[in-house]
Every structure is written in C-alpha cells, then in structure tokens.
Amino acid sequence: MADELHEKPYDFLFGNHIDTHLETKLKLKKGEPGSLKGFLYIIETEDTTDEGLTIYRHPRGAMEGEECGVDVDCEVGWKIKAKPGYATFLSHSGVNGNDHPIWILNRDQIPQPGSNTHFHWIRLTSTDPRAGGVPDECDVDTAGQLEVNADESEFDIVCPGWFLELKAVDKFAFRHGNEVVFVRKGIDNATHLNLVTNYRACA
Secondary structure, X not given: OOOOOOOOOOXXXXXXXXXXXXXXXXXXXXXXXXXXXXXXXXXEEEEEOOOOOEXXXXXXXXXXXXXXXXXXXXXXXXEEEEEEEEEEEEEOOOOOOOOOOEEEOOHHHOOOOOOEEEEEEOOOOOOOOOHHHOOHHHOOOOHXXXXXHHHHOOOOOEEEEEEEEEEEOOOEEEEEOOEEEEEOOEEEOOOOOOEEOOOOOOO
C-alpha cells in the first residue's frame, strides 16, 4: 500500500494529473534529465470481470476524494522506468472515451533498448530541468485541454515529457477509457500504449 505520494526520494513531479497516481525519482546526467524510476498506482473497484477477477483503475486524486494514503489505499500496479524525450500531440477524444492522448513521433525518437510505449508530457510546474521551456500549449493538466489547444492552434503541439516502460507486479484486470484489460505480470505494452509513427491525414 502507498503512503502519501511524492515523499523523497520519489519526489519528481510532472505537474499535471498523472501525479495523482504516479511517483518517481529523477536521476540527472550532467545536469540534464537522465531517467526516472518509480511506481504507477491503482485502486480496487467494486466491479469484477466475467471470470470473477477484481477490476482496478487509477486513483483520481484529492479533487475527487481519491488521494493515495489519505482517502484511499493505493496499490502498486506497475514498476516504472522512463527516458526523456519529445512528442507531437495528435488527438485525445475518440471511440474509446476518456483515454490516453495519442502522440506521433519518428521511430528513432523512441528510447532503446526497452519497451517505452507510453509518453506523458510535463508542465511548467514540473520538477524536470526542462520545465522552463515548456510551450504554453503543453502547460495543461489534462489531455482534454491539450486537444482544445491543438484545435485552436495553427501549428503542431510538440511537448517535452517522458517515455514510460511499465512492468506489472502481478496479474489483475485494469480499466481505462472504455476498456478492461487483463494484465499479466511482467512487461506491459498494452494498457498504456499511446504512440503512433504514421497516420492518414484528412483532406
């Protein structure tokens, strides 16, 4: 179970909503962001799968009465490793409901070796050394706000952030958006996948 989040040494902040269910520690390399390590948290719901497996989801933070270690008991769902980088925001809303934002990038931007299948952006309030250079369009709390900014912008929104590799600590059912995914212990490339390298533009 997690106590209150972001106590040292796991005190790195993205500055947005992911901080309600993720805590990591930052390793610098010559003053620049080198890597993150930490934990991604889940909470138990009252729902079960048809097979009787309890369904878990991310806690939503203090604003929703779900602050880890204060309002709810949070469990580690995944161990996290991450590498810094940049990606271009593509979209958020879609057939899968309130899901992860989609980011587009070149394949050589994806860190290797590893299974870094999830990108998450930082804000000006992040403790990342790059935070001072975050574009205004990226300085938002949620993916929905990114989409509003993208719709109003004439230019692509390129955000600094981190490429996350997830390693599940056990098997469980996880809900995000309109999907429930069965998670198996080990490297997880499915539940938080939000990277694309090509798409068909509308005329």
